[in-house]
Amino acid sequence: MQTATRPLSAGHVPSGRVIFIGASTGGTEAIKQVLLGVPQNSPPILIVQHMPEMFTGAFARRLDGLCAVRVKEAEHGESVLPGTAYIAPGHSHLLVRRGPTGGLQCELSRADPVNRHRPSVDALFSSAAAQVGAAAVGVLLTGMGKDGARGLLEMRRAGAWTIAQDAGTCVVYGMPREAAMIGAACEVVPLDEIAHHALRQTMPGGVRDV
Secondary structure, eight states: OOOOOOOOOGGGOTTOOEEEEEEOTTHHHHHHHHHHTSOTTOOOEEEEEOOOHHHHHHHHHHHHTTOSSEEEEOOTTOBOOTTEEEEOOTTSEEEEEEOTTSOEEEEEEOOOOBTTBSSOHHHHHHHHHHHTGGGEEEEEOSBSSOTTHHHHHHHHHTTOEEEEEOGGGOSSBSHHHHHHHTTOOSEEEOHHHHHHHHHHTTSTTSOOOO
16 A cells, blocks of 8 residues: 655646546546556646545545545645645535635535536536636546536636546446537546546656656
8 A cells, every 4th residue: 555645845846737537426446546646746636526525534535545645625725736636525516716826725615516416526627617727637537427528628628638538447437428429528538547648738757656
């Protein structure tokens, strides 16, 4: 088992990019596999997994003990830092916003569900399109329904690089299928290649050792 490490300062991520991930059915293991492929000096990662609120904290702690990046449940108003993955708590939408000094912050919202979900992947991806634009990378993983597809399209239209998991590696090929059908994905990739494809868009020189 890998030992969790703490985040680096912002200066260690020259690209200034941010990775956004959404998932539903089958997503807990898919997210784990992606994060295990991410090095300690990675860009920040914001994640929505459809999950009841009593489980999201434990899910974050489990991943924190396995992954090179720090993994935590997102808190309202906290700074978005390199080397850290933020899991949306099960009671709130996770959004990203610009703070007073221009840095990114997590924003939690108890607004109405989107696509019958709170947290919603579409809510996260829409905020990424508006606040991060072409500096974002969007990843839509396995899941039932269509949450995240429209948000991923918004991200692509804002200049972000967007990735959907392929049918062969999804537990349920619902959300990524919808994204592919509407032209939201720049590429459709097997699960075991997603970390590499996301990182090569964000880290000069490609993937570093974990």
